[in-house]
Amino acid sequence: MGTRTTAPAVRARKVAGGAEPLVMVTAYDAPGARLVDEAGVDLILVGDSLAMVVLGYDDTLQVTIDDMAHHTAAVARTSPAALVVADLPWLSYHVSVADTVRNAATLIRAGAESVKLEGGRKRLPMIEALVDAEIPVMGHIGLTPQSVHAMGGFRVQGRETNAALALVDDAKALAHAGCYAIVVEGVPDEVGALITDAVDVPIIGIGAGPTCDGQVLVLHDVLGLEDRVLPKFVRRYAELKQVGTVALRTFAADVRSGAFPSAAESYHLTAEQSEALGLYGRPG
């Protein structure tokens, strides 16, 4: 087994301190985890984007702690070198501190090495309890998809001065409470830079500009596995949906024309066994 990335190692990766930017990509199953780990990413996020990307829901509010544990376990079974971070889903850390720790423990026992939760200063009691229970916590502020109804949609955050300053204060409070890294999503570049400069833990951006200490994207978006409309911050590095559809159309045509399977793709009896079954001379 190669060297495994740890939460303290990620904590030390501040670009201003001379570190290379961090790379985080989502994965929700074993083949996805192998793909991103073999590509050499630093962190694998078992995101609650699972709901929209894999399970076909319209938002992330539909996944449960059991769904997250099921997919986290599939990722963790591949023993990746990258740090496995699992999202605490909506309502798994909103009701009580005790619930939060129990739910995070479910993800850790499923194989996660860290959990991520959304929200600013109002999450401090939960974050402190998790850190106290020795569970590394990643924060997530800005456009927090679990707040889709409260935000009135998936909207860029921090455009107003007060909102931008509130995000800086949130980031400082989360870092102070013990988060080893913070995702900042859907804010103007300038606000991403302001937050990155304000804290000494790495800021991993998604739609937060190039100045962050790292970037995260959703696996299916990077690979072009879907042709749904994507946010402007996504860059597709492949068009696998197109490639996959062409491959499957070719398979269907081969089945319909009899070109698949070939003799080499089939099992065969010996000539004697064929003869005993009265099949001698029939095409195998």
Ligand code: KIV
């Ligand atoms: O669930 C997810 O995929 C995420 C990333 C977009 C940061 O939280």
